[in-house]
Amino acid sequence: MSILSLEFFVFAAGAALLYYCLPLNIRWVALLAGSAAYTALAGWYSAAHLSAAALVMWGGGLVLRKKKSRLLLGLLLTLDLGAMAFLKYYPALSGADLILPLGLSYFTFQSAGYLIDVYRGKAEPQKNPLKAWLFAGYFPQLAQGPISTWKELGGQLAAGHRFDPDGFVSGVQLVLWGCFKKMVIADRLAPATDALLQGGDLPGWFILGGVILYTIRLYTDFSGGMDVVRGLSRCLGIELPENFRRPFFARSVAEYWRRWHITLGAWFRAYLLYPLTTSRIGIGLGRIASRAFGKKTGRTVPSALATLLVFLLIGVWHTANWNAVVYGAYFGLVMGASMLLEPVWKTMRATLGLPARGWMTALRLVRTWVLVLGAQYFAFTLNPDMGVSLLLGTFRPWDFSGFAERTAAVMAPLEWGIAGAGCLIVLGIDLMCEQKIDVCGRLAKARFCFRWPVLLLLILAIAVFGVYGAGYDSAAFLYTQF
Numbered sequence: 001m002s003i004l005s006l007e008f009f010v011f012a013a014g015a016a017l018l019y020y021c022l023p024l025n026i027r028w029v030a031l032l033a034g035s036a037a038y039t040a041l042a043g044w045y046s047a048a049h050l051s052a053a054a055l056v057m058w059g060g061g062l063v064l065r066k067k068k069s070r071l072l073l074g075l076l077l078t079l080d081l082g083a084m085a086f087l088k089y090y091p092a093l094s095g096a097d098l099i100l101p102l103g104l105s106y107f108t109f110q111s112a113g114y115l116i117d118v119y120r121g122k123a124e125p126q127k128n129p130l131k132a133w134l135f136a137g138y139f140p141q142l143a144q145g146p147i148s149t150w151k152e153l154g155g156q157l158a159a160g161h162r163f164d165p166d167g168f169v170s171g172v173q174l175v176l177w178g179c180f181k182k183m184v185i186a187d188r189l190a191p192a193t194d195a196l197l198q199g200g201d202l203p204g205w206f207i208l209g210g211v212i213l214y215t216i217r218l219y220t221d222f223s224g225g226m227d228v229v230r231g232l233s234r235c236l237g238i239e240l241p242e243n244f245r246r247p248f249f250a251r252s253v254a255e256y257w258r259r260w261h262i263t264l265g266a267w268f269r270a271y272l273l274y275p276l277t278t279s280r281i282g283i284g285l286g287r288i289a290s291r292a293f294g295k296k297t298g299r300t301v302p303s304a305l306a307t308l309l310v311f312l313l314i315g316v317w318h319t320a321n322w323n324a325v326v327y328g329a330y331f332g333l334v335m336g337a338s339m340l341l342e343p344v345w346k347t348m349r350a351t352l353g354l355p356a357r358g359w360m361t362a363l364r365l366v367r368t369w370v371l372v373l374g375a376q377y378f379a380f381t382l383n384p385d386m387g388v389s390l391l392l393g394t395f396r397p398w399d400f401s402g403f404a405e406r407t408a409a410v411m412a413p414l415e416w417g418i419a420g421a422g423c424l425i426v427l428g429i430d431l432m433c434e435q436k437i438d439v440c441g442r443l444a445k446a447r448f449c450f451r452w453p454v455l456l457l458l459i460l461a462i463a464v465f466g467v468y469g470a471g472y473d474s475a476a477f478l479y480t481q482f
Contacts, residue, residue: 001041003143003228004179011038012140012232019236024160031138031157031236032130038139042102049083049101050137056080057111058132061118061125073119077112084108092320103142105317109267111136114150116271123150131158140232144225146243146263153240161237169451170444171234176458177429177440178227183466185422186221189213190467192410193380196390204396206406211376211390216423218379219247222261246430251364253334253371264317268310276306296343304339308332323378323387330375418465 001008015034019027039047060076084104091098114135117123126132135154193214196207223244230240243262250256257265276282282302290298308329315328378387407416432439443451 004182016235020163027160028131028134028158032134035134035137035139039137045099046101050107051133053080053107053111054133054136057114057136058126058129060115064115064119065125068119073115076115080108080112089320106142106145106147107136109147113267113271117150126154140229141240144229146226146241147267148241156238164237166444167237168235170440171231173440173443173455174227174231174234176455178224178231179462180458181220181224181426183462185419186217186224187467188415188419189217193217195410202393203399204394205398205400207390207394211373214380215373215376220426246434249434250368251361252368254338256368256372268314273306273310277302297340300339304336307335307339311335322384323381326378326384327375334371
């Protein structure tokens with residue numbers, strides 16, 4: 001059941017109605033019932049795998065609280081993460097056809113994080129197995145994320161929330177905003193980006209434009225899905241962690257990854273990067289590097305190598321092919337090199353007297369997006385050869401003689417106009433949010449005569465300009481497969 005389908009919104013509305021009809025102390029039961037029904041509708045296979053993962057998480061947490069055993073934690077994590085790895089990567093290696101459970105990566109990472117937090121003493125184990133299951137299978141976030149910790153979400157799910165009119169309206173606004181980004185922009189740009197995969201003798205400007213549009217499509221698709229999920233949860237009084245924070249305004253690749261898929265990056269930092277750098281191996285490597293390269297550089301070497309490993313794993317997490325390895329290695333090398341060279345940049349900036357803001361900010365933005373776009377050539381192509389071919393093709397002579405014909409062959413002028421207008425609207429809202437303006441909150445509390453015309457215009461834009469018709473699949477979020 002797609003989170004953009006009419007059936008899902010009716011389903012979510014029924015769950016919300018039941019939630020607010022139940023007594024405050026048992027309202028979590030409505031979430032449990034809704035999550036169980038949603039998982040069951042996805043198929044017995046998904047329900048069985050999620051239930052098994054939740055059982056391991058619940059039982060393992062209780063045992064780990066009584067006896068902090070690294071060996072036991074390792075076995076539990078091997079069982080949890082190993083099942084995900086087998087289901088995701090065995091088909092790619094063997095050619096077998098396995099069914100992936102709904103939300104496999106998301107509930108796996110969430111349950112693994114719970115076990116580690118219990119082991120570290122940062123979370124109290126949940127004694128009620130049904131509440132533990134709800135944490136793993138909370139239905140709005142199951143297919144898309146975000147990846148939450150027990151501290152962020154567990155208490156909110158268990159506690160009953162009173163109906164808050166402003167919060168409910170704010171949630172509805174966020175849902176509509178997500179639908180707008182996904183249906184009016186991302187789905188409309190699909191033909192323009194898919195045209196690159198057809199190959200042929202393409203001019204450089206067409207290739208670069210397609211890669212840029214793919215990046216915009218990916219952002220509006222994924223962040224749109226997150227807005228729908230967070231909006232539905234906000235209607236229930238539950239606040240999920242932000243997963244995107246306007247990545248187009250990042251001034252470095254490191255900042256880009258602090259703004260893009262925030263919860264995935266936070267998971268890898270908390271449960272892999274920091275433990276690696278503070279482990280005996282990391283400390284020993286730092287001492288060796290300090291003797292070889294000096295203290296400043298030496299202290300950075302373990303973090304740089306751990307960062308490379310983390311991004312390799314993030315790349316492979318996305319999909320099981322060589323492009324994922326290239327994608328992860330690329331960002332890992334860029335991030336690691338940036339960390340090692342940071343003292344050099346600081347010295348250069350001080351020596352040359354470069355300003356911290358102004359034109360330097362614009363230069364950093366451009367530099368960041370040149371580096372980010374370099375990875376996108378491998379993010380959506382089928383193999384490294386195709387990615388390299390398109391990358392080299394970008395530098396062919398830019399012949400604009402067939403500009404009108406090529407663009408019209410991909411999308412009609414009206415379609416380009418709608419997509420362009422939608423992108424400008426998203427850019428404008430993101431600019432306001434970047435200036436610390438709570439657009440959603442202010443609109444939710446605005447006067448009726450202003451708030452509802454804006455909402456009606458948004459609904460009208462989705463209804464009129466959203467991508468529908470034969471072959472349309474609103475379930476096809478780019479990140480649902482992960």
